[in-house]
Amino acid sequence: MGRSPCCEKAHTNKGAWTKEEDQRLIAYIRAHGEGSWRSLPKTAGLLRCGKSCRLRWINYLRPDLKRGNFTEEEDDLIIKLHEMLGNKWSLIAGRLPGRTDNEIKNYWNTHIKRKLLSRGLDPQTHRPIDGAAKPQVSILETTEEASNSATNLEVNLDLSIRLPFYPSAPAQSSSSNEASDTMATSASAAAAAAAAEEVHQPFRPAVCLRHHLGFHRDETCVCQTVANSHTIGR
DNA sequence: AATAGAACCAACCGCCCGCCG
């Protein structure tokens, strides 16, 4: 017996979402909240796959999304987190308020990958492509801006480690851009405040950083054997 | 102004995992 399909493909729309579909989805989630994605399309009167609705909401319609270009600081944070976590886009997104895993993944593939390559670094390993000449050297230690923004890096790392996840599904809903801006701003402000408050206390990893970040799903962690690769090399 | 190639990004696909009966 095979897996049942997530929806009746013959009766679902595909491709770009229309304004009307967006409105229906927003209205439904406002009224009923998130969840039950499989049954959502039917009850919301949408001819879409439940997964598609979820994706549309998470990646585009959520009120707390921060649209627009990534900042240099976000760039650095993404690079650093990727160095630690690998292609765990949802985990990385959890540390960047207002950004989605899909957005970060796309940004990585289109911008950062090229940025690293142009600096002679392997985007997967973050090490020099020409071999083991400079082992353990991360992108941030090789760049000009890194030396200029050491403090920012400290702050960013601190944020990534100390701050809680920004959940992908905020409980409150809001439709206006103003409101989303406010949310994003307040999240950033909170982050900055937390960082400012703690920046004088350098992070000392007590446990495997990946564990700390929730990378490991189970209790049996292999970090004992590769501990150094999980910690910030400073 | 037209066209080709590159870049970008929204959306889809299929697999995996945790929960629950």
Add this chain to the structure above:
DNA sequence: TCGGCGGGCGGTTGGTTCTAT
């Protein structure tokens, strides 16, 4: 304990926009 289901994730695709010639 097992199997099905729902949700989540990462990889990939394909349409659209931008840029160079």
